[in-house]
Amino acid sequence: MSTTGNIDDSVRIMAEECVAVRLRLLTRAVTRIYNKALRPYGLNISQLNVLAAVAYIGAAKQQKVCQVLHMHKSTLSRDLTRMQAAGWIRSEAGEDGRVTILRVTSSGKKLLEKAFPAWEEAQKEAGKLLGEKDIVNLGRTVMTLRSKASAGS
Template structure:
């Protein structure tokens, strides 16, 4: 089998290749919907995680959301600077807790209609394939 035919076979059948493409498509859809609010889907994901109060520290976010530590740190810093999150001291001096600020809570409320619209668009684009995503635990 030639390299070209192997590459074509992989590009048409590889779950990872197709999932990464789908991820970029869906992320773009949500980012476009959230742009007027100044938040990305990655930041929205963290905002929701903190808002549930099930994820309250950066290390928990890394673990629960399967994210890179540097990605979480970078987004948290931006979100603190924008006033959406605040750090709270923890009994363990090596870590801290995160909480939504009033501004962060308001942003979550304000962006919800855009999120609902993006959800509808994603459902249209994915069709029945979206049902497989309900089996993936998020938090």
């Protein structure tokens, strides 16, 4: 006990216990798994997540996608540019002149369908890495987070 907080203690604690370092390195590892599996289909996990979210929601407002994925609006805006260029998503103006409505194109749907088995493979591998219990817990945390706030800033 004691010598309340010298620099070495601080370093040790930040290196060993940081929640961000854990999450971030696991995310890097897991992202790699999915991206590798998806590479043959010409999209990455980030794009698949957006595509699946839009397909799932259906006629999705950009703002809504930001909220469920907890993404910054400027990030999504730019991701969408690429995905629209790829022909996977199309957008139209909403009733409210500010809002953009997103839809997955038929080409986008076809891609989701084709990539599904690869996604499943990656999902299985990620499952082995994390363990079933952790995955369930993460799901619960995500739900909590979603219920709290909108991330759009």
